[in-house]
Ligand code: NAP
């Protein structure tokens with residue numbers, strides 16, 4: 001059998017721990033036998049980031065800018081414990097944060113549904129996609145820990161040197177202060193990315209902020225979304241038979257619990273961070289959530305929504321078998337291959353990725369799955385597979 005050819009390489013960003021163990025096995029067992037895989041490889045493992053003073057992360061983001069499509073493994077965001085565990089020079093920043101700041105854009109997280117796993121929320125029948133603004137707010141902030149009381153202010157100096165000042169608080173004693181920002185340009189591209197996604201998928205778009213409390217910051221998000229919608233999308237949405245709905249963040253949470261799904265939930269950066277894990281878990285498992293960063297400049301980065309599955313990795317290091325679910329990692333690869341296929345006009349590559357996704361779903365629906373899914377599936381699993389057995393099962397079915 002001749003392998004499917006690629007034109008442009010994918011930018012491949014490797015990561016850490018258990019997902020680093022699975023990454024080459026996914027390629028070896030279920031992609032490379034069928035595709036003549038071309039990638040530009042960047043090792044974003046903790047050791048390499050430390051060795052290169054995190055330059056490798058910047059290089060990888062620049063490569064995504066050059067080639068257009070990246071596929072990223074989960075990576076450790078070091079905290080103090082990790083600094084000791086890996087003997088790091090410093091507590092390096094989150095690679096995802098660095099990459100998102102360089103590419104800008106919106107992260108779309110979509111649950112991967114199978115018919116033998118019921119969502120924890122009874123009313124949910126269709127996917128709820130979380131569209132997370134991937135720029136600014138608390139992820140690019142400045143913080144001060146005030147050791148004594150004093151006056152906390154924010155100051156803005158414009159291009160002409162004029163200052164605008166606001167008192168935040170006369171602190172009566174020690175406390176904490178935070179400053180953050182966003183830009184009209186980034187919020188506008190967030191809005192457009194969400195509206196385009198809704199149109200593509202023919203699903204309603206819901207957006208929420210806390211504009212009643214944050215009368216300038218959050219209200220700017222609301223106004224930009226409403227303006228862009230009115231001027232550019234009202235007719236397109238009407239034609240597609242879908243709608244845009246704005247409300248307050250607490251109201252949207254309450255409504256989401258009673259909704260049927262089939263919604264793009266556009267979230268500010270922090271809301272999206274928190275809500276996407278809730279949505280993923282309620283749909284079944286963190287390992288059944290796909291994720292793609294869509295940049296306004298036409299770059300795409302596909303990844304799994306979960307982390308490096310540290311607890312499983314420590315078991316793996318002791319020589320124990322783990323039942324780590326590779327589905328979201330596989331969907332990161334299929335998403336990236338499909339996008340490459342679209343951009344390079346390679347129908348065979350797109351069709352292979354579609355087939356691989358279907359094989360994954362069919363395998364689980366036939367009752368063969370990893371432990372995280374077996375714990376919640378109905379009817380009960382026929383066989384609970386370990387990480388490698390699951391990949392082997394997929395490989396066997398793909399060959400057929
Ligand atoms: P995690 O890797 O998301 O795992 C948390 C728990 O969720 C696991 O212990 C496991 O539960 C379950 N789980 C997640 N993915 C699974 C999978 N594929 N198969 C089966 N179960 C799965 O989060 P963490 O262990 O708290 O974080 C580890 C590291 O990941 C941290 O250093 C963090 O910085 C990093 N992280 C990276 C990213 C990213 O790169 N995108 C995102 C989040 C976190 P059980 O233990 O109960 O089986």
Ligand code: MG
Pocket residue numbers: 273274277
């Ligand atoms: Mg998170």
